[in-house]
Amino acid sequence: MINSNEIIDDIANKEYEFGFTTDIEMDIAPPGLNEDIIRFISAKKNEPEWLLEWRLKGFAAFKKMEFPKWQHFEMPALDLQAVSYYAAPRKKKQLNSLDEVDPELLATFEKLGIPLNEQKALTGVAVDAVFDSVSVATTFKGKLKEMGVIFCSFGEAVQEHPELVKKYLGSVVPHTDNIFAALNSAVFSDGSFVYIPKGVRCPMELSTYFRINAQNTGQFERTLIIADDNSYVSYLEGCTAPMRDENQLHAAVVELVALEHAEIKYSTVQNWYPGDKDGKGGIYNFVTKRGICKGAASKISWTQVETGSAITWKYPSVILQGDHSEGEFYSVAVVRNKQIADTGTKIHHIGKGTKSRIISKGISAGHGDNSYRGLVSVGPRADNARNFTQCDSLLIGNQCGSHTFPYIESRNKSAMIEHEATTSKIGEDQIFYLNQRGIDSEKAVALIVNGYVKEVLNQLPMEFAVEAQKLLSITLEGSVG
Amino acid sequence: MLTIKNLHAEVEGKKILKGINLEINKGEMHAIMGPNGSGKSSLASVLAGRDNYTVTEGEVWFNGKNLLDLSPEDRAREGVFLAFQYPVEIPGVSNLNFLKTALNEIRAYKGLPALEAREFLKLTKEKQQLVDFHSNLMNRSLNEGFSGGEKKRNEIFQLAMLDPQLAILDETDSGLDIDALRIVSNGVNKLRDAEKSFVVITHYQRLLEYIIPDFVHVLYNGRIIKTGTKELALELEERGYDWLKEELHLKESV
Numbered sequence: 001m002i003n004s005n006e007i008i009d010d011i012a013n014k015e016y017e018f019g020f021t022t023d024i025e026m027d028i029a030p031p032g033l034n035e036d037i038i039r040f041i042s043a044k045k046n047e048p049e050w051l052l053e054w055r056l057k058g059f060a061a062f063k064k065m066e067f068p069k070w071q072h073f074e075m076p077a078l079d080l081q082a083v084s085y086y087a088a089p090r091k092k093k094q095l096n097s098l099d100e101v102d103p104e105l106l107a108t109f110e111k112l113g114i115p116l117n118e119q120k121a122l123t124g125v126a127v128d129a130v131f132d133s134v135s136v137a138t139t140f141k142g143k144l145k146e147m148g149v150i151f152c153s154f155g156e157a158v159q160e161h162p163e164l165v166k167k168y169l170g171s172v173v174p175h176t177d178n179i180f181a182a183l184n185s186a187v188f189s190d191g192s193f194v195y196i197p198k199g200v201r202c203p204m205e206l207s208t209y210f211r212i213n214a215q216n217t218g219q220f221e222r223t224l225i226i227a228d229d230n231s232y233v234s235y236l237e238g239c240t241a242p243m244r245d246e247n248q249l250h251a252a253v254v255e256l257v258a259l260e261h262a263e264i265k266y267s268t269v270q271n272w273y274p275g276d277k278d279g280k281g282g283i284y285n286f287v288t289k290r291g292i293c294k295g296a297a298s299k300i301s302w303t304q305v306e307t308g309s310a311i312t313w314k315y316p317s318v319i320l321q322g323d324h325s326e327g328e329f330y331s332v333a334v335v336r337n338k339q340i341a342d343t344g345t346k347i348h349h350i351g352k353g354t355k356s357r358i359i360s361k362g363i364s365a366g367h368g369d370n371s372y373r374g375l376v377s378v379g380p381r382a383d384n385a386r387n388f389t390q391c392d393s394l395l396i397g398n399q400c401g402s403h404t405f406p407y408i409e410s411r412n413k414s415a416m417i418e419h420e421a422t423t424s425k426i427g428e429d430q431i432f433y434l435n436q437r438g439i440d441s442e443k444a445v446a447l448i449v450n451g452y453v454k455e456v457l458n459q460l461p462m463e464f465a466v467e468a469q470k471l472l473s474i475t476l477e478g479s480v481g
Numbered sequence: 482m483l484t485i486k487n488l489h490a491e492v493e494g495k496k497i498l499k500g501i502n503l504e505i506n507k508g509e510m511h512a513i514m515g516p517n518g519s520g521k522s523s524l525a526s527v528l529a530g531r532d533n534y535t536v537t538e539g540e541v542w543f544n545g546k547n548l549l550d551l552s553p554e555d556r557a558r559e560g561v562f563l564a565f566q567y568p569v570e571i572p573g574v575s576n577l578n579f580l581k582t583a584l585n586e587i588r589a590y591k592g593l594p595a596l597e598a599r600e601f602l603k604l605t606k607e608k609q610q611l612v613d614f615h616s617n618l619m620n621r622s623l624n625e626g627f628s629g630g631e632k633k634r635n636e637i638f639q640l641a642m643l644d645p646q647l648a649i650l651d652e653t654d655s656g657l658d659i660d661a662l663r664i665v666s667n668g669v670n671k672l673r674d675a676e677k678s679f680v681v682i683t684h685y686q687r688l689l690e691y692i693i694p695d696f697v698h699v700l701y702n703g704r705i706i707k708t709g710t711k712e713l714a715l716e717l718e719e720r721g722y723d724w725l726k727e728e729l730h731l732k733e734s735v
Contacts (some may be wrong), residue, residue, distance in 0.1 A: 424572070428532075433569045435553035436529050436562075437583035437643065438590065447582060451573030451622070 029086035035059065037085050038186050044086065045155050045190075048162060051169075058175035058185025065179040071313060072371040072403055073340045076247065076284065083218045083249060085187040140204065149233075150195040151206050154222055157193035164195055168226055172255035172290045172319070180251040181288040184220045188253070191221035196231040196262070205461050207236040218249040225255070227262035229295065234265040236464055247275075247310060252287045260295030260322065265303070267460050268316075269468050272308035277366070279338030282310025289316035293325030296351070301328035303459040305468045306341060315373065317346035320354035320382075327356040330456040334472065335368025335400070344374035344405075349385035349415070358389040361453050364400035371403040378415040385415045394452050395425040396445070446472075482507050482678055483548075483647055488539035490527045497523040499703035500539070505647070508675040512689055512714060513682045515700035516722045521682045522566060524700070525651040529563040530556050543647070558590035560646035564636035564653050571623040576635065577605070579623045580642050587643060608641040612668030630661035637668040648672075649680045654688040666691030686718035699725055 029037060038059055042052040067075050144151050150161060157165050175185035192208040208223065227233055250272060256264050266289075275282025285308070291300035302316040312335075318327030329345035347356040362370040370393065378385045393402035404421055426448050434444035449472060450457075457465045488501040497520050505511055515521050527534045528541065530553035541548040548556060571579070585595040596604070609616055614634055624632050633653050640648050650669070654662055669679070669692050681692060689697070689711060697713040698705045701722065706729050707713065717725075 427569070430569045430571055432529075432531055432553060433565065433571075434579075434583075436557050436565075437579070437639065438554055438557040438587040439583055440552070440554045440586070443582070443586070447574055447579070448571055451571060451575075451578075454573050 027086070027088045028084050031082050031084045033080050033083070033085065033183075033187070041086050041187060041189065045158070047158055050166065051158060054170065054175065055186050055188075058182050059187075061176045062179060062182035062186055065182060067179060071342050072373070072405070073311065073313075073342060073369065076311070078249065078284070080183070080249075085218065085220070086189060088189075144202075144204075147200055147203065148197040149200060149202055150193065152193055154188070154191040154193050154224065157224075161193070161195065164226065165193070165224065168224055168255065168257055169222075170255075172257060172292045173253050173288050177288060180286045181253050184222060184251050184253045184288070187218075188220045188222040191223045191252070192225075193223070194225040194233060194235065196227045196233045198228045199230045200228075201231065202233040205234050205236055205464075207238065209238045218251065220250075221252050223252070223254040224257075225264055225266070226257045227259060227264050227298075229260040229262060231259075232263045232265075234267070234461060236267045236269070236461065238269045238271070247282055247284055249284045250287065250309075252289075254287070254289040254316075256289075256291030256300055258291065258293050258295060258298035258300050258322075258325075261297050262295060263299040263301075264291060265301045265459075266291070266316070267303040267464060268305065269460075269464060269471060270304065270306045270308050270312070271471055273310075274308045274337065274339050275310040277337045279310065279367075282339075283308065285309035285312045285314065287314040289314060290319065290346075291317070291327075292319040293322050293327060293351075293354075295325070296322040297324045297326075298322050299326040299328075301330070301459070302345065303328075303330040303456065304332070304343075305453075305456070305460070305471065306331070306333040306343060307471055309341075310339060312339075312341040312343050315344050315346050315375075317348070318356065319348045319350065320356065320385075321350045322354075323351040324353040324355075325351055326354065328459075329356075329358045329360070329374075330459045331360045332363070332453045332456045332468075332472070333361075333370055333372075334363040334365070335370045336365035336396075337367060339366075339368045341369070342371040342373060344372045346375040347377070347387065349376075349378040349382040349387070349412075352381065352383045352385075354382055354385045356385075356387045358387070358391070359455055360389075360391045361456055362391075362393045362402055363396065363449065363452070364393065364402045365396040367399045369401040369403075371405060373405040373407075375407040375409070376417055377407075377409040378412050378417070380411045382412050383414050385412060387415075387417045389417075389419045391419070391421045392452070393421075393423040394449070395423065482544055484540075484542040486540045486542075488524075488527070488541060489537045490523065490534050491537055492523065492534050496537075497534070497703055498527065501700075501703070501705060503698070503705065505678050505680065507646075507678060508673075509696065510673065510679045510681065510692065510694045512692075512694035512697045512711075513680060513700055513705075514684070514686075514697060514714065514717060517684075519700045520703045521700050522651055525563055525649045525680075525682055528556075528561060528649060529553060554586070555590070557643075557645075558587045562640055562643060562645035562648045564633075564640060564648065564650040566651040566653075566655060568624050568632045568636055570625045570627075572625050574623050575620050576623050577619050580605070580639065583639075584642060604642065608638060611671050612637050612641050613664050614638040614668075629656040630658065633657060633665055634661065634668070637665055637672075641668065641672055644677075646676065647678050647680070649682070651682050652684065653681070654683055654685065662688065663691060686714045689714045701726065701729065 029040060038055050042055060173181050175182055194206055196202050225235060256266060258264050272283035272285055293300055300318045306312050320327050327347050333341045333343050335341050344360060345358055358374060360372045362372055364370040372391050376387045391404055395402055402423060406419055408417055410417060430448060431441050431444045450469060457468055460468055483505040485501050485503040488498050490498040513521050536549055543559060581601055618631060624635060653665060694711055697709050697711060699707040707725055
């Protein structure tokens with residue numbers, strides 16, 4: 001007879017399935033953080049002078065900053081001088097089409113379930129694949145171009161659309177924002193760039209898939225998405241990394257700009273290597289994600305399913321500047337073994353009649369420690385601003401932790417702010433009840449967890465909701481019905 | 482169908498069942514009565530396979546299979562159903578989705594294909610009417626925010642849906658007002674047939690006015706001390722349990 005302790009052990013000890021490495025020739029810069037490496041990266045990417053200067057300003061800001069102390073976990077010792085800030089698959093020449101991408105790389109993404117061959121790709125999804133520091137392929141580019149949609153690697157955008165990059169880079173997350181954003185500004189390698197022109201509804205999901213492969217490297221990509229007036233885009237990012245004993249840093253920056261009546265839906269399914277069951281290895285996922293609803297009646301929605309990383313530390317945020325703009329944050333964060341998550345959101349209500357909705361679902365298993373931290377601020381001009389926050393925690397077993405840190409700052413009397421929070425535990429009673437109806441313990445846990453996160457998964461595009469559901473069940477146990 | 486031989490069980494080292502013998506045939510309705518702490522609910526839990534109970538002695542055979550060797554889910558799939566005294570709440574899992582999962586797990590165990598959505602809904606509607614279960618409770622999360630009566634009615638509805646061979650009702654009447662009691666009892670009576678057997682665990686004779694048992698057993702201190710027919714229940718209602726206890730002590734002191 002299976003008892004619930006065994007299920008919990010099973011949940012806590014399930015192996016990471018994307019832990020393989022790819023053997024490929026790489027250009028890797030020597031470890032170390034200094035002006036030379038920044039100049040090296042900039043030169044390697046053939047960047048204009050203004051961008052190099054911007055990077056150097058970021059580096060100058062970084063040098064003046066210290067690591068924060070307010071987080072609900074012990075800051076790991078980070079030796080930023082031991083990290084290599086540039087790693088790229090060696091290219092023989094400029095690539096003109098997907099056929100010229102190293103087959104080893106294509107095979108890697110294939111193995112991850114991300115086919116880069118357009119014939120095989122999911123219909124309705126265009127993918128930009130980032131391997132270590134560089135974008136290796138972007139699918140469906142031609143089709144998108146016909147509609148005026150720009151979807152390319154960040155490096156390419158710098159070359160092809162410098163005016164857009166210059167106008168919006170750092171406009172939402174300035175290079176002085178926080179120490180990891182400053183570091184990213186200095187050494188960012190590549191990432192994705194999206195521009196949706198006025199009045200265009202992007203006909204397919206845009207997706208970036210990040211893969212860390214090389215050892216002793218960090219991944220510092222930058223994503224910039226601009227939705228012009230009356231446009232719409234849904235964007236998804238996924239990520240995995242090999243199993244390595246040492247920790248690797250992922251310090252990305254994502255900036256979203258929604259102009260008048262525009263809508264950006266940004267979904268993340270994060271599955272970086274979480275470390276082993278003793279907490280050895282794994283990715284430090286220290287990411288700054290922020291969007292601004294610049295135009296009136298615009299909308300930005302973040303959905304995240306966080307199952308990986310040794311430490312997940314991020315607060316995808318929305319600045320509601322335009323009147324009647326709307327921000328949403330839907331999150332599922334799962335920790336098990338010795339994983340840590342300190343995540344949540346910040347919503348700044350600035351414009352009149354702005355609305356926000358926060359749904360956070362934390363799941364803690366094993367010795368995992370999960371914190372929700374969220375800020376809702378309402379400025380003096382934000383008449384009739386409304387916020388609804390629901391923040392739930394689910395505990396599996398009795399070794400894990402769950403914490404909630406809500407901050408509410410209101411400077412407008414007409415604001416309505418609601419906060420609801422619950423904590424529950426998957427009890428032996430619940431599992432036994434389902435057993436008694438013919439459902440085995442593994443399926444029982446999956447059923448309970450899926451019920452718990454349903455509200456968030458419903459926000460994901462269909463294919464990815466299914467993926468995320470699968471990922472959750474792999475993370476939490478064997479299989480799901 | 483069910484044979485319990487000299488069943489002993491303990492929980493946290495405490496002896497709870499001390500030699501239960503019981504034979505239940507197809508189509509029979511057995512009532513188990515007894516004072517608080519006599520082991521009635523423990524018997525239900527042991528039969529269903531709750532893991533904090535340890536069987537120390539004895540056997541339980543169900544349709545020729547050793548029930549005690551089976552996991553709780555396999556007991557359920559073989560056709561043992563427990564209507565819980567305190568049904569749990571499972572937020573976010575709709576009653577409908579839960580029942581579909583359960584039904585299809587049981588079907589898969591029997592080598593049957595999963596029910597198609599249409600057939601499943603048809604079955605749901607039919608059973609809902611049979612046991613008078615509100616359709617607006619179907620899409621709600623399993624038992625979440627249900628009143629005590631609604632939870633018990635949901636147990637009977639699940640019983641109707643899963644169609645087990647043996648249904649154990651653990652104090653299904655507790656916490657029910659007279660109307661709910663009548664509805665629940667009517668549901669049970671409609672589900673009675675020549676193939677299905679019931680074990681009804683109750684404190685009160687009241688339930689047995691609606692559900693007429695073939696046999697009444699009195700459980701006391703972990704053993705069945707008296708077995709009779711429905712008249713025994715009436716006698717217990719009138720005289721309480723003390724006379725039985727005295728009878729037992731007399732017997733033991735001889």
